[in-house]
Amino acid sequence: MTAILVTGTDTGVGKTFITYNIARALKEKGIRVGCFKPVETYVRDIPEDGKLLASATGQSVDEVVPVRFLLPLAPYSAEIEEGKKFSLKELRERFEDLKRKYEVLLVEGAGGIAVPIKENYTYGNLAKDWGVPVLVVGRAGLGTLNHTYLTWYYAKSLSLEVIGIVLNGFEGTDVSEKTNPRVVYEMTGLKPVCIRRSKGTLVSEEEKNLLLELIGF
Ligand SMILES: Nc1ncnc2c1ncn2[C@@H]1O[C@H](COP(=O)(O)OP(=O)(O)OP(=O)(O)O)[C@@H](O)[C@H]1O
Ligand SMILES: C[C@H](N)[C@H](N)CCCCCC(=O)O
Ligand SMILES: [Mg+2]
Numbered sequence: 001m002t003a004i005l006v007t008g009t010d011t012g013v014g015k016t017f018i019t020y021n022i023a024r025a026l027k028e029k030g031i032r033v034g035c036f037k038p039v040e041t042y043v044r045d046i047p048e049d050g051k052l053l054a055s056a057t058g059q060s061v062d063e064v065v066p067v068r069f070l071l072p073l074a075p076y077s078a079e080i081e082e083g084k085k086f087s088l089k090e091l092r093e094r095f096e097d098l099k100r101k102y103e104v105l106l107v108e109g110a111g112g113i114a115v116p117i118k119e120n121y122t123y124g125n126l127a128k129d130w131g132v133p134v135l136v137v138g139r140a141g142l143g144t145l146n147h148t149y150l151t152w153y154y155a156k157s158l159s160l161e162v163i164g165i166v167l168n169g170f171e172g173t174d175v176s177e178k179t180n181p182r183v184v185y186e187m188t189g190l191k192p193v194c195i196r197r198s199k200g201t202l203v204s205e206e207e208k209n210l211l212l213e214l215i216g217f
Helices: 015-028 048-057 075-082 088-101 123-130 144-157 180-188 205-214
Strands: 002-008 033-036 104-108 116-118 134-139 162-170 193-196
Touching: 002 015, 002 123, 002 144, 015 033, 015 048, 015 104, 015 134, 015 162, 015 205, 033 048, 033 088, 048 104, 075 116, 088 104, 088 123, 123 144, 134 144, 144 162, 144 180, 162 180, 162 205, 193 205
Parallel strands: 002 104, 002 134, 033 104, 134 162, 162 193
Antiparallel strands: none
16 A cells, blocks of 8 residues: 655645645546545634545545644644644554555645644654655745755655655746756756646646656556
8 A cells, every 4th residue: 555645845835736636536546545634723614625635535524634723833833822732643543544444545744844743743754753755745936946955855864755746836927937847856856747727626637647657656
């Protein structure tokens, strides 16, 4: 079975968007795919990320997102601010259960890879302990070189396997979009998959196949 942490260079870069599209594509191929977002913050009612991911896989939102916080914070910061603690041990047990249940398990972080899920414990540390490779999602435009390189460099410093980089949200308006893919490739040795900004929640057929190829399907 395969488990992958979909991480990002920041919050709002498209981790859920990309994870959702990969999950849909795997489901279409008849692969038993599950999603797991251990902690979702900024949950006012139903977890938005969890709801979208569950709509792709058919899971319950509760299975996708076990731990929720109200405030828009990093998980560790939300624990402090909301005075509610969660168990990393329990999340690991859920992760192992879901790994057994699905052929492919897509795990979404919260924000970027260096976001603390616990005190002095980031999603990068989590990926290391859970033994999962990472897929990095970054923005398409100006600023992504620094953010993508730092994310990649941090992952490599933890000896994590970076299975790929997705540059997400190409609109053709930012001149840096023309050179960013090449320069990210030169800086990391990974040829990024480039995803255009879409009008809805779906990538194109060609982009879908590129994402599947990136994760080895
Ligand atoms: N390629 C795209 N085309 C159109 N909309 C996109 C694209 N990528 C992301 N979005 C939209 O941008 C917003 C942020 O994306 P998303 O929620 O996937 O980010 P995220 O990295 O998962 O954020 P978080 O750290 O909060 O989990 C969402 O409304 C999403 O639908
Ligand atoms: C609330 C938001 N949507 C994310 N889920 C959490 C992002 C945490 C970012 C922390 C930080 O990098 O400062
Ligand atoms: Mg998300």
